[in-house]
Amino acid sequence: MSGSSVPRTRTPPGDGPLWSRVEADLRAxxxxxxxxxxxxxxxxxxxEYGISRxxxxxxxxxxxxxxxxxxERGRPPRVASDGVIHQPLGALYSLFRSVENSGRTQRSVVRALEVRRDPEVAGLLGLPADTLLTYLDRVRLADDEPLALDQVWLPAARTRGLLAADLTHTALYDELWTRCGVVVAGSTEDIRAVLVDDDRAHLLGVDLPAAALLVTRTGLVADEPFEHRRTLVRSDAFALTAEFSARDGYQLLRSDRRGRPAGPPG
Structure with a gap:
């Protein structure tokens, strides 16, 4: 028809699957x-892109x-630009990636990286009490602001290569793969609110009284416990989000009194 115009659609650049190109374009x-x-x-x-929903x-x-x-339900979608690190529930994630993806720079102060024994943690990993473990203790920062205290235990027999790693600006899971050939492919987590003591408040840069999120993770390799991690995260700088759907609903894992996963409710 003369004088009519057809709106032009936006063509995402690059190669690969269309959804991947759209994702990359939206990210940019x-x-x-x-x-x-x-x-x-x-x-x-x-x-806008001339594609299916x-x-x-x-x-x-x-x-x-x-x-x-x-x-979020009842609100239009928006970009996470409030200065808080947002992490979806139910996804295996790297805090390093979450911080960097928010546009901030992640850095760690490594307080300890050594081999030690810890009978309690060894038991949680299903290992003999005297098993040697690689132990990592870090203060995690976002743009030089304290964000979390992170403690990780791993079987030393398969992770001694980590002892030579510079973990001040990298993802632990990346180093596990490149140096040890280990891929953490799943996890279970227990997340609860706790009050922090004076020493931890000082490391996190918060004033007492202060609450934080304690995330206790068991990382899985070949469906077997491999990583025990305790991360204390500032509750004013980190938020957990969840998605719901009519098809999948929303499921939680409940924990027993020791904080171990006890299977789905019901």
């Missing part, structure tokens, strides 16, 4: 601060898993 637009207030919904993005959902799923885009 987020980094360029193109969405300061409200992030476009599925309908708008499908129309299914493809849009797959691209957005990755961004939500990393905490870059927040989708």
């Amino acid at each position: 637009r987020i980094e360029a601060r193109e969405f300061p207030d409200v992030f476009p919904g599925e309908h708008a993005l499908a129309a 299914h493809t849009v959902r797959e691209a957005l799923r990755r961004l939500r898993q990393e905490g870059l885009v927040l989708a």
Whole structure:
């Protein structure tokens, strides 16, 4: 029809699956601060890119898993730009990645990286009490501001290569793979609010009385316990988010009095 115009769709650059290209394009637009207030919904993005909502959902799923885009019930989606590190529940994540993806620089102060014995932790990993463990103790920082205290125990027999690693600006899981050939492919976590004592408050840079999130993780390799981690995170700088769907619902793992996973409720 004369004088009519057809809206041009945005073509995501690059090669690979369409959802991956859309994800990369949206990530670049987020980094360029193109969405300061409200992030476009599925309908708008499908129309803008000329693609199906299914493809849009797959691209957005990755961004939500990393905490870059927040989708809360009753509120329009938005970019996580409030200075808080947002981490979705139910995803195996790296705190290093979560901080870096938020646009901040992650750095660690390594307080200990050594081999030691810990009968209690060995028992939690299903190992003999005298098993040697690689122990890592770090203060995690985001843009030089204390964010978390992190303690990790791993079987030393398979992780001695970590002792030569510089863990001040890297992801532990990356080092586990490159130096030890170990991939942590799953985990169970117990998350609870706790009060911090004076020493930990000083390390976290908070005033007493102060609450924090204690995240106790068992990392799994080949479905077997391999990593025991205790992370104390500032509750004013870290938030956990969850997604719900009519198809999948929402499931929680309950814990027994020792904090061990006790299976699905019911």
